[in-house]
Amino acid sequence: MEIIIGTRYKQEWIVTEEMLAKNVKSGDVSVFATPMMIALIESTASACLQQFLEPGIISVGSAVSVSHTAATPLGMKVYAEAEIIAVEGRRIDFRVSAFDEKEKIGEGTHSRVYLNKDKFEQKAQSKLPERA
Template identity: 55%
Template sequence: MKEIKIGEVFEKEIEVNDCHLACNVGSGDVAVYATPMMIALMEEVSAKCLQQFIDKDMTSVGTCISSSHVAATPKGMKVKAVAKIVAVEGRKVNFEIRAYDETGLIGEGTHERFILNRDKFHEKAQAKLRR
């Protein structure tokens, strides 16, 4: 594993379409960018930011996320999520996360990920089926 760099940033931009709308994902009845979709994008950019530092047999899983969603975004607008590594404690990595649409900030918060061995994690999860 490479040394994880505090301050490393990763971002991704999407265009809001029907599959991202609150009325289509069950998080409300309005045709605006859904909070769960914003959080999923924030988690995706955090995972991708961290992936460059870890070995191929390792992965990271989200263990905690705290986020606000402060502005509505209509279908057709672009949304960008940004993750920044702010702390590393052993295998625990903390991120500052933000999301913007074309007019400004729409959400922000913190996210924690834990680095682990992919195969061992999968085996442990699958063992629940054998109980």
């Protein structure tokens, strides 16, 4: 499997009520929430990487370092761009940016690790107590 540095991907959302800071408990205002901007960035990076992965292999986020520099109101379009900037073993690093219809609203870096979906989910489920 060859993951190509420089590959880019873009994804667009429209800010809904469920994405507002006051509704995700990240503030008391009616603007696009920082956790939702991070979710958009992660979703975009995941989609960028998925095209290179074999069936049964997924990626999970492992690090996020972003700034959220401008507010976006309900109903406005937002989009994120992700670019693969490094591949080190199973870790893929991205340069990420987020925008609304008027300006850049955030930027930073994001890392993902690819792995076997079934093994990952089994390991997570093994944390639960056994049921009688």
